[in-house]
Amino acid sequence: MNDPVVEIRGLAKSYRRGGQIVPVLEALDLDIGAGDFIALMGPSGSGKSTLLNIIAGIDKPDRGTLRVNGTEIVRLREAELARWRAQHIGFIFQFYNLMPVLTAAENVELPLLLTPLGRGDRRRRAELALSMVGLADRMTHYPSELSGGQQQRVAIARAIITDPTLIVADEPTGDLDRVAAGEILDLMVRLNAEAGKTIIMVTHDQRAAERARSVVHLEKGMIRTETDAP
Amino acid sequence: MPLPLSYNVRNLWARKLTTALTAGGMALVVFVFATVLMLEQGLRDTLVGTGSYDNALVIRRAAGTEVQSTVDRAQANVVESRPEVALGPDGAPLVSKEVVVLISLDKRGSGGPSNVVIRGVGPAALTLRPQVRIVEGRTFRPGSSEIIVGRGIAERFQGTSLGQRMKFGMREWTVVGLFDAGGSGFDSEIWGDSDQMMQAFRRTMFSSVVLRLNDTTAFPRLEDALESDPRLTVEAKREAVFYAEQSETLARFIRILGLTLSVIFSIGAVIGAMITMYASVANRTAEIGTLRALGFQRGSILTAFLVEAVALGLAGGVVGVAAASAMQLVTISTMNWQSFSEIAFSFRLTPGITVASLGFAATMGLVGGVLPAARAARLAIVDALRAA
Numbered sequence: 156m157n158d159p160v161v162e163i164r165g166l167a168k169s170y171r172r173g174g175q176i177v178p179v180l181e182a183l184d185l186d187i188g189a190g191d192f193i194a195l196m197g198p199s200g201s202g203k204s205t206l207l208n209i210i211a212g213i214d215k216p217d218r219g220t221l222r223v224n225g226t227e228i229v230r231l232r233e234a235e236l237a238r239w240r241a242q243h244i245g246f247i248f249q250f251y252n253l254m255p256v257l258t259a260a261e262n263v264e265l266p267l268l269l270t271p272l273g274r275g276d277r278r279r280r281a282e283l284a285l286s287m288v289g290l291a292d293r294m295t296h297y298p299s300e301l302s303g304g305q306q307q308r309v310a311i312a313r314a315i316i317t318d319p320t321l322i323v324a325d326e327p328t329g330d331l332d333r334v335a336a337g338e339i340l341d342l343m344v345r346l347n348a349e350a351g352k353t354i355i356m357v358t359h360d361q362r363a364a365e366r367a368r369s370v371v372h373l374e375k376g377m378i379r380t381e382t383d384a385p
Numbered sequence: 386m387p388l389p390l391s392y393n394v395r396n397l398w399a400r401k402l403t404t405a406l407t408a409g410g411m412a413l414v415v416f417v418f419a420t421v422l423m424l425e426q427g428l429r430d431t432l433v434g435t436g437s438y439d440n441a442l443v444i445r446r447a448a449g450t451e452v453q454s455t456v457d458r459a460q461a462n463v464v465e466s467r468p469e470v471a472l473g474p475d476g477a478p479l480v481s482k483e484v485v486v487l488i489s490l491d492k493r494g495s496g497g498p499s500n501v502v503i504r505g506v507g508p509a510a511l512t513l514r515p516q517v518r519i520v521e522g523r524t525f526r527p528g529s530s531e532i533i534v535g536r537g538i539a540e541r542f543q544g545t546s547l548g549q550r551m552k553f554g555m556r557e558w559t560v561v562g563l564f565d566a567g568g569s570g571f572d573s574e575i576w577g578d579s580d581q582m583m584q585a586f587r588r589t590m591f592s593s594v595v596l597r598l599n600d601t602t603a604f605p606r607l608e609d610a611l612e613s614d615p616r617l618t619v620e621a622k623r624e625a626v627f628y629a630e631q632s633e634t635l636a637r638f639i640r641i642l643g644l645t646l647s648v649i650f651s652i653g654a655v656i657g658a659m660i661t662m663y664a665s666v667a668n669r670t671a672e673i674g675t676l677r678a679l680g681f682q683r684g685s686i687l688t689a690f691l692v693e694a695v696a697l698g699l700a701g702g703v704v705g706v707a708a709a710s711a712m713q714l715v716t717i718s719t720m721n722w723q724s725f726s727e728i729a730f731s732f733r734l735t736p737g738i739t740v741a742s743l744g745f746a747a748t749m750g751l752v753g754g755v756l757p758a759a760r761a762a763r764l765a766i767v768d769a770l771r772a773a
Contacts, residue, residue, distance in 0.1 A: 241680025
């Protein structure tokens, strides 16, 4: 493994449900190397989405440490964490989560509003990112005018536009048919192989997991196996 | 970094029907708010425009209105002979000794009776009131039973057209002229010869004496002289000030009634805006979670929804003010309880009223948006994303 970009030690998280404390993650250790493409798998309730959310800095663990690129993010205050996410994390969601009132180019440009870039630079980068995902001709289309696969490609363009340290994807093919899912996975593999992006992907889909470099199986909040994909 | 304004505006546009209905409710409230202020302004303009700053009006001390005032001939002569009174080209003092009587006339259309001011005036009356112009016919001949009628009266009352005969004060009077008083209170009056009116109504005393000051700064001297003269029981006011005071009670009544109604209605509109904005937050929970995940701070989310709510209010405000501005074409008449006579006036939209109305609309939007926006900003990212 390359130098770990994500170092997780003793991570624990539990939820309170109807007066009962339900443990989700228990004393979890995990390293993810730079340039890795990891699929997180496991049954429902195994804690894979919670782990992804904590790594992405949108949820907090109860215990344990989490260093991303040398930064201990558990200790960051909310506003610092938001700035950190804007710089270091690219998100891909199951349902694309595009802003319906913004065009493809405007959606992609959105994370750049949090940078000091000027309007012209932002627009140029958005165009570049959209052409990288093969949607150069759909700049001015609204999400409702695009297919599911195209919307997810816009979301990927949005995820890569700030050149983040990590791309986190939560069931990126969960809402797509086989063909579109295949295209999205091709794109992610290319981002990993050609652009060297580190990707963490939660998935239920065995075929999706096979496209990753390695697979981490979670069960009852603990890592059961780590295997390198064929 | 705030979200771009276009994001907020397009979100409003995306929910056209809800936005239109909510903004429509606000527009109605703003319409009421603006028209009330316009009505008050119109009334003030009409009455204030009635008086001239260079004229002084002399009435019995503490009478308050011309109708309640009596000035006998001896006192009127003393006033007339004051050195502060300007002289006309013929060397005669520019003074009009006037008698004001109320009569009841039937309105056109409804036919219901209403009080109208009959003003007996002296020969200098038209010189003293340059805003009063004869627009049809001619002025009355002194010593005759001829009258001239203000345009507001001719439009609203039966039997007051040029050439018609009217019966009041046990006599028949012929309408020989119509005058335009430039939208001032005189438009709602009927004028005739002062001595003829006094005979007809069996009056021995004038109601008021109006005079032109030879120098506008001479007023304090005139005021002191009249009030300290032991022969006199009169007080002097600048004509403009007198009419401004006349409008005070009615203007205040309209203002208080209208603003009270506006505030009560606005509670409904604010609740409407609040429901709309809560629905907007609920529909866009996943969107809010996404924006927060991308790195937008709680403050940006709060601002975005507040801006949206204010834009909603302003949309209603613009429509409301536009509708209210159309009211400027309407002239209405009502009883002025201070002079007990009917007065016609218009709605006047001023830049100040426009700004106040839009401010009121924006405030309604803001107040309606505060709680929903705070809710949006407080959402936990993970919970918000789960709403997708």
